[in-house]
Amino acid sequence: MLIAFLLTFISLGVLSICYFRAAIETRDFKSGSSSQLAKQFRSFKSEQYHAQKPKKLVLNSTNTSTSSNYCGTLGWFSLQDYEYRKKASMIPLSNVSTIAYSHGPFGGFRNQYMTLTGIMLGMREKNFSQVIAPSIKWKDLFGTNQRLRHDLFFDVVHWNSFYPVLPRFVEYDKNLHPDVNIFGKYETPSLRWKVQNLSKAKQPYAFGDTGLQAQNQYKQYVKRVTEGKQERNSVDLKMMQGAFRPHPSLQRIIDGFIAKHGIEDGYLALHARVEPDMQKHNMCLDLKVKNFTDIITSLERKFAEPPFTTLLILFNRGILESEVNGKDNNVLAKHNLQEINNAVERGLWNGKVKVVEAGVELAKQSGHEVYSKYYSLSGSIIDFFLAVQSSIFIGTEVSSFSVDVEITRFFRGMKNNYHYLPDQIVLTTPDDSRNPPRFKC
Ligand SMILES: *[C@@H]1O[C@H](CO)[C@@H](O)[C@H](O)[C@H]1NC(C)=O
Numbered sequence: 001m002l003i004a005f006l007l008t009f010i011s012l013g014v015l016s017i018c019y020f021r022a023a024i025e026t027r028d029f030k031s032g033s034s035s036q037l038a039k040q041f042r043s044f045k046s047e048q049y050h051a052q053k054p055k056k057l058v059l060n061s062t063n064t065s066t067s068s069n070y071c072g073t074l075g076w077f078s079l080q081d082y083e084y085r086k087k088a089s090m091i092p093l094s095n096v097s098t099i100a101y102s103h104g105p106f107g108g109f110r111n112q113y114m115t116l117t118g119i120m121l122g123m124r125e126k127n128f129s130q131v132i133a134p135s136i137k138w139k140d141l142f143g144t145n146q147r148l149r150h151d152l153f154f155d156v157v158h159w160n161s162f163y164p165v166l167p168r169f170v171e172y173d174k175n176l177h178p179d180v181n182i183f184g185k186y187e188t189p190s191l192r193w194k195v196q197n198l199s200k201a202k203q204p205y206a207f208g209d210t211g212l213q214a215q216n217q218y219k220q221y222v223k224r225v226t227e228g229k230q231e232r233n234s235v236d237l238k239m240m241q242g243a244f245r246p247h248p249s250l251q252r253i254i255d256g257f258i259a260k261h262g263i264e265d266g267y268l269a270l271h272a273r274v275e276p277d278m279q280k281h282n283m284c285l286d287l288k289v290k291n292f293t294d295i296i297t298s299l300e301r302k303f304a305e306p307p308f309t310t311l312l313i314l315f316n317r318g319i320l321e322s323e324v325n326g327k328d329n330n331v332l333a334k335h336n337l338q339e340i341n342n343a344v345e346r347g348l349w350n351g352k353v354k355v356v357e358a359g360v361e362l363a364k365q366s367g368h369e370v371y372s373k374y375y376s377l378s379g380s381i382i383d384f385f386l387a388v389q390s391s392i393f394i395g396t397e398v399s400s401f402s403v404d405v406e407i408t409r410f411f412r413g414m415k416n417n418y419h420y421l422p423d424q425i426v427l428t429t430p431d432d433s434r435n436p437p438r439f440k441c
């Protein structure tokens with residue numbers, strides 16, 4: 001009897017947290033609204049949003065395409081409600097300026113993030129208010145190599161609640177945007193300008209002269225910031241502090257992973273950058289640790305008693321495995337894969353710490369129609385945000401992925417960040433540090 005009462009009490013507690021979070025989201029959404037949006041929003045009664053009770057907390061479910069209701073990090077979530085709110089949130093305003101971005105994405109996930117930040121900084125500087133969402137695309141590099149629209153992978157409802165600090169992501173509307181045509185498949189749209197001279201395009205404006213401009217401008221901005229010549233821009237800060245986050249359906253896969261492994265109370269994340277391309281390229285040789293055994297030896301020495309009982313290992317298994325199965329007799333790659341497999345099988349710290357993997361494999365296994373298909377991009381996003389959320393992050397100075405995780409965590413006040421160097425592990429963001437590390441390799 002008492003136990004039943006306690007259980008009811010606990011689950012009500014969880015639910016009310018979910019309801020509370022939903023209310024905050026709803027308020028954010030309202031504050032970013034125009035009268036048009038507000039009208040849409042009113043027709044969608046907020047009671048409806050709160051009245052639907054999740055049948056159960058399905059965080060444990062590994063097949064994330066089956067049920068659309070759940071309660072997780074983002075609160076009580078229903079895919080149907082989200083899609084509705086997304087439609088309303090992405091209605092373009094006709095009285096502010098809009099851009100379309102016609103250049104393709106470059107590089108891996110983190111390079112693409114630099115481009116996105118560069119675009120947003122540039123839009124702020126020139127006072128552009130909206131960007132046509134299907135014109136911002138993410139490449140499923142090393143996977144299908146398709147270019148996918150932004151809002152399939154990232155939460156634009158949440159992002160748009162930061163308007164006008166951040167520009168809004170809006171849908172393409174052929175009446176409001178006569179200077180461009182967006183056509184083709186929903187997931188992989190194409191863009192064609194209808195004006196001869198792009199500098200004459202106004203509805204929408206054409207943003208960026210070349211494909212690398214935004215990324216270069218971002219890099220120059222970071223350099224000025226680190227040299228103390230410029231303050232960090234609020235656009236950059238808001239993005240790192242959470243405005244840029246995975247689509248709730250993708251976050252749900254992340255939450256499901258955390259629940260499945262019972263690591264809600266914390267875990268270590270290790271970015272083992274030991275894939276063959278890193279082994280071969282010649283930058284920053286004195287900072288590199290190429291042998292996985294050496295990383296683990298330093299780690300077990302640094303934390304004599306393991307601070308958490310689970311370690312999430314981030315690396316690209318597919319690339320390492322194909323090197324090992326390839327023609328070159330890459331002894332080091334073989335050794336690293338073998339040692340990683342041993343760690344996953346037997347654990348570390350004499351078996352006291354369980355080793356788990358997420359990334360590409362988790363995306364593939366999710367069963368989600370989008371995320372399992374575009375597993376390479378999804379896998380990078382999953383690993384990035386799992387690393388950002390971890391209790392202790394251990395990465396390397398020679399990887400922009402590692403350094404980006406640390407910078408993001410730094411601006412979220414998460415200072416447990418370490419680098420592995422030859423023979424040691426060092427804290428990179430002590431409590432009194434004024435700046436996060438900067439990628440230089
Ligand atoms: C644009 O229109 C909306 C109402 O539709 C209004 O709330 C907003 O202030 C207007 N913005 C500008 C910059 O005029």
Ligand SMILES: *[C@@H]1O[C@H](CO)[C@@H](O)[C@H](O)[C@H]1NC(C)=O
Pocket residue numbers: 060
């Ligand atoms: C979570 O899923 C696993 C595997 O399907 C199952 O064994 C376990 O009982 C589930 N836990 C809960 C709390 O439902």
Ligand SMILES: *[C@@H]1O[C@H](CO)[C@@H](O)[C@H](O)[C@H]1NC(C)=O
Pocket residue numbers: 125126127
């Ligand atoms: C953008 O708006 C600000 C504030 O209204 C103004 O000071 C600035 O000159 C504008 N910049 C451009 C490029 O129009």
Ligand SMILES: *[C@@H]1O[C@H](CO)[C@@H](O)[C@H](O)[C@H]1NC(C)=O
Pocket residue numbers: 197198199200
């Ligand atoms: C495009 O338009 C701009 C501004 O009107 C003009 O300066 C430029 O010469 C034009 N370029 C071409 C190739 O016609």
Ligand SMILES: *[C@@H]1O[C@H](CO)[C@@H](O)[C@H](O)[C@H]1NC(C)=O
Pocket residue numbers: 291292293294331332335
């Ligand atoms: C990796 O490091 C371990 C421990 O120092 C050593 O025994 C092993 O031979 C190294 N492997 C390679 C391929 O360098």
Ligand SMILES: *[C@@H]1O[C@H](CO)[C@@H](O)[C@H](O)[C@H]1NC(C)=O
Pocket residue numbers: 063064065066365366367
């Ligand atoms: C997940 O569920 C969907 C819909 O029921 C099904 O088509 C898919 O095969 C499942 N995926 C896995 C990995 O079980």
